[in-house]
Amino acid sequence: MEFGICHLNCIALRKEPSDQSEMVSQLLFGETFEVLLAEGDWIQVHLDYDFYEGWVSSKQIKELDGEVYHRISKKSPCFSDEMVTFITNQDDQFQLITLGAVLPEYKKGSFYLDEFHYDFDGEVINGKMPKSNLVRTAYKFLNAPFLWGGRTPFGVDCSGFTQMVYKINGYQLFRDAHQQASQGEVLSFIEECEPGDLAFFDNEEGEIIHAGIILDNNYIIHCHGKVRIDRIDSSGIYNVDTNRHTHKLRVMKQLF
Template identity: 55%
Template sequence: MQYGICHLNIVPVRLEPTDTSEMVSQLLFGENFKVLEKRKKWSKIRIAFDSYEGWIDNKQYLHLDEEEYALLQSSAEELSIDLVDFAVTPNTQELTPLSIGAKLNFINKLNLEFEGRKIVGVQPKDNLLNTAYLYLNTPYLWGGKTPFGIDCSGFTQMVYRLNGYHLYRDASQQARQGEPLSFIEESEPGDLAFFDNAEGEIIHVGIIMRDNYIIHAHGKVRIDRIDHSGIFNVDTNQYSHNLRVIKKII
């Protein structure tokens, strides 16, 4: 088995091994993964954090040995907490941009220095919304995980990850986590609400706030009303999503 680490900021993970293929997720700086298949220009990978699979350009990652990979897996994540920051190459003062959520555990091994703010370990549940507000007005981007573009499940995953909690990548996968609640009134800020389509498939997720509000990525990261029917868009005065279930993750 081969292993790798992303040494660049916001690398696309694609459905197929071509630059024109759909982006299904992203690698942030410092994320590590297993290499499942390697071709001349592309590698199929399984991301360590959420086991998500896709293809990345061979020029956009560095190899790790098995011992280094195991060390990263056993260490608590150290993540950049500012929306945008940078690491510096000591000798040349060359800058590497970092977005919030960049993983810093292996930064010295990459011959870089980082002096910005970082977060380590599990944070209180009531910090989830403080983190979520950092992404307000981020444009929606299918497969995105950053303040420059994010999708609904990428948003919830990153908010939880920055507070030391593990969520899977897609809304349908996240919906299998946690304990279901019978009523909105039972929920707490930070719980997750899931929404389905006419076929009953989970297609959307957002984070419950106080007083029947929800923050979610739909066009942009925005705040709307939520009730037992679903999400009521405050701009269009219409329901945009049909509520399926509310889950308490932590």
């Protein structure tokens, strides 16, 4: 196998080839990858969107031939803009998909995943959206529980949240917070920020460990226990429930 695609709602991307290994990220429906290595029932993959690498179970992915893979990869992706919805295949079987699922070769309410035809009756996002749409998407994740490695409204981590908000709106962010912090232009003051800009936070060793999306009026939406809204100031994130700072501000970035 050289190329593949995720044909389930989401599957675990693991650090090592084992069900007991740490989940470092997730593949969502319609996301494609190249195969690096095979080991038993596991394959090591290189994801096309963010170049992340990890191990997935071969039972949970679908192989693509080179021609189909390259055809899908060259097209501007369409994403589901529905929190949770169903797609149906040619056998009238239902399948769950969540916000940000990729709809390969989507056209007028239907799409194909290799030889399989699916119908989709929902809102679709395609291409680069206005910056204001980032906040709209971010609010859709509000109260999603924290899940290490997660990228869906059923469970998401801080950088999975920021990545998915940007991805759905047509902009590429790397997977981890420290990688995302290398992108974009530095903003010196909170007053320079616009809704949709990114803020990053570090630990005592100076390592960037957290990310969030800036809102109007010195608020920030981020994932800490759950996706929540707190205050942000020059020191960092001020938790509105505990009345204390929880994250130390390192840098603010504007991608566009």
